[in-house]
Amino acid sequence: MQSGSLVSPNASTPSVPERKSAAAEIRGQDPAVIAKMSIANLSFYYGKTRALKDISLTIPNHQVTAFIGPSGCGKSTLLRTLNRMNDIIPNVRLEGRVELDGQDIYAPRTDVVSLRRRIGMVFQKSNPFPRSIFDNVAYGLKINNLTHSKAELESRVEASLRAAALWEEVKDRLKESAYGLSGGQQQRLCIARALAVAPEVILMDEPCSALDPIATQKIEELIVELKEQYAIVIVTHNMQQAARISDLTAFFWLGELVEFNQTEKIFTRPDQPMTEDYVTGRFG
Amino acid sequence: MYSLRWRKFIDHSMTVLTALCALLVIGALVVILGYIVANGVRALNWSFLVNTPKPIGEPNSGIANAIVGTVILISLGALIGVPVGILAGVYLAEFGTHRFGNLLRFLIDTLTGVPSIVVGVFVWTIMVKPMGHFSALAGGVALAIMMTPIVARTTEEMIRLVPQNLREAALALGAPRWRVTIGVVLRTATSGVATGVMLAVARIAGETAPLLFTALGLNYLSTDLLHPMASLTFQIYYYAASPYDEWHAMAWAATLVLVGMILALNIAVKIFTRNRHA
Numbered sequence: 001m002q003s004g005s006l007v008s009p010n011a012s013t014p015s016v017p018e019r020k021s022a023a024a025e026i027r028g029q030d031p032a033v034i035a036k037m038s039i040a041n042l043s044f045y046y047g048k049t050r051a052l053k054d055i056s057l058t059i060p061n062h063q064v065t066a067f068i069g070p071s072g073c074g075k076s077t078l079l080r081t082l083n084r085m086n087d088i089i090p091n092v093r094l095e096g097r098v099e100l101d102g103q104d105i106y107a108p109r110t111d112v113v114s115l116r117r118r119i120g121m122v123f124q125k126s127n128p129f130p131r132s133i134f135d136n137v138a139y140g141l142k143i144n145n146l147t148h149s150k151a152e153l154e155s156r157v158e159a160s161l162r163a164a165a166l167w168e169e170v171k172d173r174l175k176e177s178a179y180g181l182s183g184g185q186q187q188r189l190c191i192a193r194a195l196a197v198a199p200e201v202i203l204m205d206e207p208c209s210a211l212d213p214i215a216t217q218k219i220e221e222l223i224v225e226l227k228e229q230y231a232i233v234i235v236t237h238n239m240q241q242a243a244r245i246s247d248l249t250a251f252f253w254l255g256e257l258v259e260f261n262q263t264e265k266i267f268t269r270p271d272q273p274m275t276e277d278y279v280t281g282r283f284g
Numbered sequence: 285m286y287s288l289r290w291r292k293f294i295d296h297s298m299t300v301l302t303a304l305c306a307l308l309v310i311g312a313l314v315v316i317l318g319y320i321v322a323n324g325v326r327a328l329n330w331s332f333l334v335n336t337p338k339p340i341g342e343p344n345s346g347i348a349n350a351i352v353g354t355v356i357l358i359s360l361g362a363l364i365g366v367p368v369g370i371l372a373g374v375y376l377a378e379f380g381t382h383r384f385g386n387l388l389r390f391l392i393d394t395l396t397g398v399p400s401i402v403v404g405v406f407v408w409t410i411m412v413k414p415m416g417h418f419s420a421l422a423g424g425v426a427l428a429i430m431m432t433p434i435v436a437r438t439t440e441e442m443i444r445l446v447p448q449n450l451r452e453a454a455l456a457l458g459a460p461r462w463r464v465t466i467g468v469v470l471r472t473a474t475s476g477v478a479t480g481v482m483l484a485v486a487r488i489a490g491e492t493a494p495l496l497f498t499a500l501g502l503n504y505l506s507t508d509l510l511h512p513m514a515s516l517t518f519q520i521y522y523y524a525a526s527p528y529d530e531w532h533a534m535a536w537a538a539t540l541v542l543v544g545m546i547l548a549l550n551i552a553v554k555i556f557t558r559n560r561h562a
Contacts, residue, residue, distance in 0.1 A: 085452060090381065117458025127449040130472050140457035143467070190453070197457055 036061040036201055036231035037082060042096035044077055044086070051077045053255045055096070059201070064223060064232045066246035066263065068239060069278070073252040075235045079203050082233065083119040084112050100201070117144055120194035120230075124206040126186035128178035128193070133170050136178045136189055137161060140197040156196060164192035165222050184215025191222065202226065204234040208241065220245050239279055243267050251275045317543070324540025327533035333541070337503045337519075340528050347538050349505040353420070353514035354489065354542070356507060357499055360424025361488055365431030366481055370470075372432065373439025373477075378465055389440075396433040403429050404497035412498060420513035423499025427488040434487060438480025442473040478557040486546045492517040516542040 037059040044052035052074045059065050059082075067075035080086045081098055084105060098105050105115055117140075128136050137157045140146075147153040157174075161167040166188040170181070178189055187207060194202060204223070208216040223232060223245050236242050242249050243263060250260040251272075259266065259275045270276045277283050335346030372392070376385055403426050411422040446469050454464040470477070495501075501518035502511075516538050523535035 083456060085456065088451070088455065113458050113460050116456055119456075121452075121456035123449055123452065123456075125449055127447070127453045129450060129453065129468060139454070139467075140459075143454075143457065143459045143463050193453075193457065 034061060035059065036101065037233075038097075038099045039078070039082075040097040040099070042078070042081065042094070042098060044074070044081060044095075045093040046089070047091045051255050052081075055257045057250055057257060057260045059231055059233055060248070061231045062227055062229075063247040064227050064234060064245055065248045065250065066242035067233065067235045067250050067252060068237075068242050069252035069258075070283075071237075072254075074255040075250075075252050076205055078252070079205055079233060079235050082201070082203055083116050083121055084110075085116075085121065087112065117197050118199055119201045119203060120197065120199035122187070122190050122194055122202065122204045122207045124209055126183060126190050126210070128181075128186050128189050131178060132175050133178050133181070133189060134174040137192050137196050140193060144197055146197060160192040160196040161189075163195050163226070164188045165218060166192055182215070184211050184218060187211060187215070187219060188222070191219070195226075199230065201231045201233065204232065206235050206237060209237060216241070239267075239281075251278060253278070320536065320539050320543055323533070323536035325537075327530075327537035328540060332534070332537055336505050340530065345534065347514075347516065347519055347534070347541065349502060349514040350516045350519040350538065351541065351545075352505060352507065353499070353502070354516040354545070356509075357420060357423045357427060357495065357513060357515055358485060358489055360420065360509070361427025361431055362481070362485060363428075364424060365428035365484070365488075366435055368428070369432040369435025369481075369484070370439050370477060372436035373480075374443060374465060374470065376436065376440040377443035378469065389437075392433045392436050395429075396437065399493075400430060400491050401493040401496075404494035407494065408497040415510075418498060418500035418512040420499050420509045420511065423495050423513060423515070424509075426494035426498045427491065430488050430491060430494060431484040434484040435480055438483065439473070439477050442476030442480060443469055445476065446472045475557040478553050482550055482553050485549060489542065489546050490517060492521050496521075516545075 035058040039058070040056050042052055042055040043050060055074075055078060067079060069075050077086065081094060082105075086092055086094070094106060100115070100118065104110070129139060131139070134157055137160050138153055141153055141156055147156055158167060158171075161170060166185060169185060170189075173180075178186065181189060187210075191202075191207075208219050211219065220241065223234065226232060227247075234242075234246065246263045248260065249263040249266040251258045251266065251270075251274075253274060259270055259272045261270070265271075266275060267279055270279065331344050332346045333351065334348050335344045336349045337347065338345035372388075376389055376392075379385070380388055407422050407426040407429065411425060412418055415422070450468055450472060451464055454468045455461075459467070495515050495518055499515060499518070500512040501522060502514045504514075506513055520535045520538045520542070523531040523538065526532070
């Protein structure tokens with residue numbers, strides 16, 4: 001309890017007080033912050049290869065949780081288990097539980113389509129559809145029948161583009177191809193597209209790895225703003241980025257969760273020597 | 285270690301060799317097209333396009349019936365073959381990853397290789413014989429059988445080129461699989477799929493053998509699908525095999541018309557499928 005660690009010793013029944021206290025400690029004074037998602041004893045296999053080993057952690061609401069670790073440590077795999085994006089890969093197997101608001105998302109009756117609407121995702125490589133800027137953002141609204149009139153659709157597209165800090169740059173060329181935007185703009189468009197369907201959690205898989213420092217800074221500022229409304233999970237190779245924008249950091253190594261703690265603690269006085277070696281650049 | 289001079293020599297020779305081969309291919313095309321145009325224009329005029337065939341020696345003989353017939357037969361073939369082919373290609377690319385998909389792929393490749401005359405005889409057996417007479421409908425079915433495997437395989441290839449991350453982007457927004465397939469995957473692959481369809485249309489437009497046993501041919505203008513129908517390829521075959529110089533010239537002109545139609549269709553599809561957002 002005192003350590004503030006979110007790695008529960010008995011994660012199949014994570015104790016609520018522990019989660020609350022951990023989150024509250026970060027927020028300073030808000031004990032109402034609760035876990036949005038929780039992962040318990042999760043193992044993941046690609047064929048016979050075990051990519052994730054007995055992972056347990058909780059993802060609090062209105063916080064940025066960063067996954068760090070060297071390439072191949074399983075952080076992206078873990079991220080993709082959170083919206084069941086790994087389902088589309090053949091020959092994979094999962095053990096353990098992943099919960100969203102206390103509901104097991106791998107339960108047989110889970111509607112994966114509506115689950116993915118609640119958990120938005122931004123990918124490493126920006127992947128706008130080969131359509132106009134407007135249609136990219138409107139796509140999720142249209143397929144989910146979230147708007148009832150053209151005016152409502154337009155206002156939600158605008159709101160999403162504004163939330164992604166892209167509106168001013170594209171408002172005069174909404175009908176033009178999304179492929180005409182710069183890399184950083186395309187990535188913010190992908191964020192706007194994810195925000196449009198009003199998800200509860202946003203997963204980001206190295207969203208800045210292909211961007212220049214200025215575009216990266218814009219996205220980072222955006223992430224910090226967005227956490228007011230969403231639970232955000234970000235995979236990053238950039239340790240400074242994790243230190244700058246996240247509240248909690250999980251360090252993975254070879255498919256294992258080495259340490260999960262407040263970002264400040266991870267980067268200043270981590271519990272594990274291995275974490276310290278990694279964040280100080282001694283390996284990885 | 286090879287000397288720098290030797291490597292440069294190999295480099296230059298291979299560049300020249302590949303360029304020569306490319307020229308040879310294009311050269312063959314140019315010669316064929318040039319020959320068709322040179323021979324075709326002599327008998328080509330307006331009356332040739334708007335009149336039906338007349339007995340030898342009579343003026344104002346034309347191929348209007350064959351032009352109309354070819355358009356109808358190709359449309360009929362495409363109407364049946366294109367949807368089946370595209371859907372089969374979608375299945376193979378998006379869902380046919382297992383053993384059944386591989387078997388299907390093998391069968392489709394086999395079907396592509398079946399000689400067109402065999403397709404003609406097959407359709408004669410299942411349609412012409414039971415119906416008791418040749419018909420445009422049977423011709424359309426024969427052309428569809430020729431088309432389907434080509435469309436299916438090119439559609440599959442084009443869909444495989446659609447980046448996986450576009451599918452993931454759509455799935456992550458809560459799109460059901462079928463909407464991803466139609467709204468994102470097929471849509472992104474549209475121009476490639478259209479090119480495949482065009483290749484298939486161009487291929488069947490030049491077929492004579494399957495029509496010989498099915499639509500046969502007709503010297504009159506007819507749009508009745510249940511009766512024999514003229515086609516450009518059949519008309520070319522008929523005129524070219526005749527002993528008359530006048531008909532030989534008409535065969536060349538009909539060839540030019542056929543090639544021109546395929547070219548026009550190609551250009552039209554290129555314009556319509558030009559992806560504004562790609």
